[in-house]
Amino acid sequence: MPTIVVEVMPKAELLDPQGKAIAGALARTGRGDFQVRQGKRFELTAPGDEISQDLLDHVREIAADVLSNSVIEDVVAVRVVSDAEHHAHTGA
């Protein structure tokens, strides 16, 4: 079944306290000096065998309206993953 990945990140101009906390923890534990931002990754699996342009457009709408808050977040990617990429971690 086709899977669509949606990636959402906090807007660049906004503070990201979760990311800051992780960056602080990495520095304190001697793991190095990184800037970190934390966002979300969704996998949407649709019934059926293939992904039409309509379905992809529909998922783009869902990403903008439901999966992200446009005041504070950007949808940075809406992409179809290959079965191979998907199954590599689901073990299917």
Place this chain on the structure above:
Amino acid sequence: MPTIVVEVMPKAELLDPQGKAIAGALARTGRGDFQVRQGKRFELTAPGDEISQDLLDHVREIAADVLSNSVIEDVVAVRVVSDAEHHAHTGA
């Protein structure tokens, strides 16, 4: 500056209540019948101009030890993003 994206998802065999809640909301609002899983996406920006194999290996360790809980989550990707991809949404 080079940016490395780390993607973490709940293990396939475990329940994902957040994903289930989103799937329920999509169905209730007439947006269609999807399976949804929610994970995390991190952007780590390292100082310096390029990403060495050592740095990438180090980030893989951070992904496994700090950014994910291996009991319930899988690291599904550790990948370098191009400046173009990164700047597209940071507006830099």
